[in-house]
Amino acid sequence: MSVRLLISLGVLSVSAALAAPASAQLPFMKKAPLPFVGPALTQDRVISRAVGSLQVTSPVLNADGDIPLVNTGYGKSTSFPISWSPVPDAKAYAVVFEELDPVQRRVITYWVAYNIPAETTSLGHSVHTKAEILGPKGMMQGQNSMGGVGYIGPHPPEGDTAHHYHVQVFALSRMLPIKGGVPLDRMIQVMNDRVLAEGDLVVNFTPPRPGDLPNGKPAPVAKP
Numbered sequence: 001m002s003v004r005l006l007i008s009l010g011v012l013s014v015s016a017a018l019a020a021p022a023s024a025q026l027p028f029m030k031k032a033p034l035p036f037v038g039p040a041l042t043q044d045r046v047i048s049r050a051v052g053s054l055q056v057t058s059p060v061l062n063a064d065g066d067i068p069l070v071n072t073g074y075g076k077s078t079s080f081p082i083s084w085s086p087v088p089d090a091k092a093y094a095v096v097f098e099e100l101d102p103v104q105r106r107v108i109t110y111w112v113a114y115n116i117p118a119e120t121t122s123l124g125h126s127v128h129t130k131a132e133i134l135g136p137k138g139m140m141q142g143q144n145s146m147g148g149v150g151y152i153g154p155h156p157p158e159g160d161t162a163h164h165y166h167v168q169v170f171a172l173s174r175m176l177p178i179k180g181g182v183p184l185d186r187m188i189q190v191m192n193d194r195v196l197a198e199g200d201l202v203v204n205f206t207p208p209r210p211g212d213l214p215n216g217k218p219a220p221v222a223k224p
Contacts, residue, residue, distance in 0.1 A: 052197030073155025112142030131180030
């Protein structure tokens with residue numbers, strides 16, 4: 001059999017396989033099933049992964065890395081102070097405070113802040129829950145999982161074991177071209193090609209038992 005005839009037969013075989021329905025195609029031509037994509041933290045959703053790292057700290061965490069009660073839904077639900085190491089060439093920073101809930105299999109977002117000026121490397125107590133904070137240390141804030149803007153304190157069920165939360169800070173090469181009050185998905189979309197470095201501080205909170213609630217009263221803030 002000539003080489004030309006062998007090539008012709010091979011072309012005809014591949015053409016027939018491509019034209020056949022999926023169930024009749026050759027095994028090596030079948031598409032592999034897409035892997036399951038579960039919930040993910042913002043740092044794992046950023047497409048253009050950061051090339052550098054930065055350190056995130058907080059002066060109010062105890063030895064076990066626990067958030068004070070006042071900064072949760074069982075207290076006043078005010079933000080706790082954080083700081084991070086400066087990144088050369090950064091033009092702005094973004095902060096995302098999230099929990100990857102293993103029971104509900106979803107990510108709960110408690111705080112989204114972005115376009116924090118490059119000269120600012122810390123945020124203090126009780127940041128205002130406004131979409132846009134003006135001034136030399138002005139920044140913008142996005143939506144949390146409750147649909148509001150700004151920080152909301154974690155509120156795990158009473159009597160639960162410790163929950164773990166991630167304070168993620170991103171150094172950006174440019175300001176984000178978005179206004180305040182946008183959803184997290186929108187912020188990530190425009191942030192993807194601007195991340196220079198990132199850092200993650202894991203903090204904890206063990207909710208009180210029903211008998212340990214302040215003044216024996218129910219928690220004042222609804223959980224997301």
